[in-house]
Amino acid sequence: xxxxxxxxxxxxxxxxxxxxxxxxxxxxxxxxxxxxxxxxxxxxxxxxxxxxxxxxxxxxxxxxxxxxxxxxxxxxxxxxxxxxxxxxxxxxxxxxxxxxxxxxxxxxxxxxxxxxxxxxxxxxxxxxxxxxxxxxxxxxxxxxxxxxxxxxxxxxxxxxxxxxxxxxxxxxxxxxxxxxxxxxxxxxxxxxxxxxxxxxxxxxxxxxxxxxxxxxxxxxxxxxxxxxxxxxxxxxx
Numbered sequence: 136x137x138x139x140x141x142x143x144x145x146x147x148x149x150x151x152x153x154x155x156x157x158x159x160x161x162x163x164x165x166x167x168x169x170x171x172x173x174x175x176x177x178x179x180x181x182x183x184x185x186x187x188x189x190x191x192x193x194x195x196x197x198x199x200x201x202x203x204x205x206x207x208x209x210x211x212x213x214x215x216x217x218x219x220x221x222x223x224x225x226x227x228x229x230x231x232x233x234x235x236x237x238x239x240x241x242x243x244x245x246x247x248x249x250x251x252x253x254x255x256x257x258x259x260x261x262x263x264x265x266x267x268x269x270x271x272x273x274x275x276x277x278x279x280x281x282x283x284x285x286x287x288x289x290x291x292x293x294x295x296x297x298x299x300x301x302x303x304x305x306x307x308x309x310x311x312x313x314x315x316x317x318x319x320x321x322x323x324x325x326x327x328x329x330x331x332x333x334x335x336x337x338x339x340x341x342x343x344x345x346x347x348x349x350x351x352x353x354x355x356x357x358x359x360x361x362x363x364x365x366x367x368x369x370x371x372x
Contacts, residue, residue, distance in 0.1 A: 139226065139252050139254055140168070140169075140252065141167070141168070141169060141173045141226040141227075141228065141252045142165050142166065142167060142168070142173055142175060142194065142224070142226040142252065142254070143165070143166040143168055144163060144164070144165055144166075144224055144254045144256070145163070145164045145166070146163075147254070147256055147257070148256070148257050148258075148259050149161045149163070149204055149222065149256055149257065149258045149259070150259050150260075150261050151206050151218075151258065151259075151260055151261070152260075152261050152262065152263040152264060153209070153212065153216065153260040153261070153262075153263065154263050155208075155209060155210065155211070155212060156208045156209070156210065157208050158205055158206065158207060158208050159205070159206045160203055160204065160205045160206075161203075161204050161205075161206075162201055162202070162203055162204070163177075163201070163202040163203075163204060163224075163256075164199055164200070164201055164202075165194050165199065165200045165201075165202060165224070165226075166194070166198075166199045167194040167195060167196055167197060167198055167199070167200075168197075169196060169197075169228070170196045170197065171196060171228050171229070171231070172193055172194070172195060172196065172228070172229040172230065172231055172232075172233050173193065173194045173226050173227070173228060173229060174191070174192070174193050174194075174226070174227050174228075174229040174233065174238045174242055174243075175191065175192060175193075175194060175200075175224060175225060175226045175227075176190065176191045176224075176225045176238070176240075176243050177190045177191070177202060177204075177222060177223070177224055177225075178222065178223040178224075178225070179220065179221070179222045179223070180219075180220055180221050180222075181220045183207075184206060184207055184220065185204055185205065185206055185207070185220070185222075186204075186205040186207065187202060187203070187204050187205075188202070188203050188205075189202065189235065190202075191235065191238045192235040192238065193229060193233055193234060193235050193237075193238065194226075204222070213260070216260045217260070218258045218259060218260055220258040221255060221256065221257060221258065222255070222256035222257075222258070223253060223254070223255055223256070224253070224254040224255075224256060225243045225251050225252070225253050226251070226252045226253075226254075227242055227243055227249050227250065227251050227252065228250070229242070327364075328365060331361050331364070331365075335357065335361060338357060
């Protein structure tokens, strides 16, 4: 933390958990300790490597502003993981009611007579956080039960459960095959019934044409034969 009169800056060391080919961000917190508006500006020795948002702005009286510093993805690791980049935070007392749009570079010019407060910041690389350790298979906590055989030769509860589940699946397959077979036989019976009905209707028409009264013997025999066939079909289905 800085000991400046206008802005307290935290942290003074920008720590980036360095990883290749990955953008990394670090936050700066600027606290205005005065009763005045304070304008600020952030500079760096390597502007192509870092993105600062916002790089200029205004901190209201007795308030805190967050500045996000993002390091672009790096293709190579630096030697000994040392970084020579530096940042410079400039602060200056501003007029009441000023906004970030009103901040200009001339406000931080010492030659123009402005009292500019400066805080230097360093950049350090730290090791990235370690990934969570994987849970070992067969650990006592959180492990799933395994099929095993006890000392007396009996299968464990899990293996018995699996065996019980396998038998209904086979019975289900046999039942589906039987239902499919019965459905096909029923469809064949319906088709045969429709065919016999059509032939019977044709015989009725022919009989009416040949005889004006009475029921022919052939007609009676045919009706009886059809009844026997339909009874056999319905019994088999």
